[in-house]
Amino acid sequence: MTSTPTIGVLALQGDVREHAGALERAGARAVPVRRRSELAAVDGLVLPGGESTTIDKLLRIFELDEPLRTLVAGGLPVYGSCAGMILLADHIEAGIEGQRTLGGMDVVVRRNAFGRQVDSFEADLDVAGISDQPGGAPVRTVFIRAPWIEQAGPGVEVLARIPARATDGSPVRVGAGKIVAARQGRLLATSFHPEITGDARVHALFVRMVAAG
Ligand SMILES: NC(=O)CC[C@H](N)C(=O)O
Numbered sequence: 001m002t003s004t005p006t007i008g009v010l011a012l013q014g015d016v017r018e019h020a021g022a023l024e025r026a027g028a029r030a031v032p033v034r035r036r037s038e039l040a041a042v043d044g045l046v047l048p049g050g051e052s053t054t055i056d057k058l059l060r061i062f063e064l065d066e067p068l069r070t071l072v073a074g075g076l077p078v079y080g081s082c083a084g085m086i087l088l089a090d091h092i093e094a095g096i097e098g099q100r101t102l103g104g105m106d107v108v109v110r111r112n113a114f115g116r117q118v119d120s121f122e123a124d125l126d127v128a129g130i131s132d133q134p135g136g137a138p139v140r141t142v143f144i145r146a147p148w149i150e151q152a153g154p155g156v157e158v159l160a161r162i163p164a165r166a167t168d169g170s171p172v173r174v175g176a177g178k179i180v181a182a183r184q185g186r187l188l189a190t191s192f193h194p195e196i197t198g199d200a201r202v203h204a205l206f207v208r209m210v211a212a213g
Helices: 016-025 052-061 065-073 083-088 201-211
Strands: 006-010 029-033 044-047 078-081 089-093 105-110 121-125 139-143 148-152 157-161 179-184 187-190
Touching: 006 016, 006 201, 016 029, 016 201, 044 083, 044 201, 052 065, 052 083, 078 083, 078 201, 083 089, 083 105, 083 187, 105 179, 105 187, 187 201
Parallel strands: 006 029, 006 044, 044 078, 078 187, 089 105
Antiparallel strands: 105 148, 121 139, 148 179, 157 179, 179 187
16 A cells, blocks of 8 residues: 555545545545446545434435445545444444445444434544544534444444533433444544544544555
């Protein structure tokens, strides 16, 4: 691999441009991926936020679902944010009838876990591998109709949980203790959207995972 990895952003639906921008800020070359042939040219792939039910349907229509399952099983580094986290989960709760995931991560994900669109929120979170680095600060996170990880298998490394108290000291009412960032081998998933905050540290972590091969 050259020193600048090429990372695809699945461009069927969702906030593709924001992820591409964050990847470029983190030192990668970002390319949109819509076709099977484009998958062959990437060193890693981002599954963006959006609507997992729609992305699932489009993956099947564009016949990308099986090739992607094969690539994930073969060790392609993949980062899924929000809807992308749902797509990486082996099991889904509160999906719509017939909704499928690509899978790869040994987790049970709960879709729309924090409530409805109006329950979207921001928080400063400690994320392992980022905020615990020398000089690291908590990560500003944005949750938009987000999922959480309900259960994680033994091979899954938990990187962040919702704290019991908000930054202002008030108790967190929904989701305290729930897993919102995790890693399993070359797969990375966050419930939140780091691509829209201007902080590229989560993307930089993924770029390092891709560069490590
Ligand atoms: N911001 C998001 O990606 C929301 C995810 C969406 N609620 C879903 O189920 O796919």
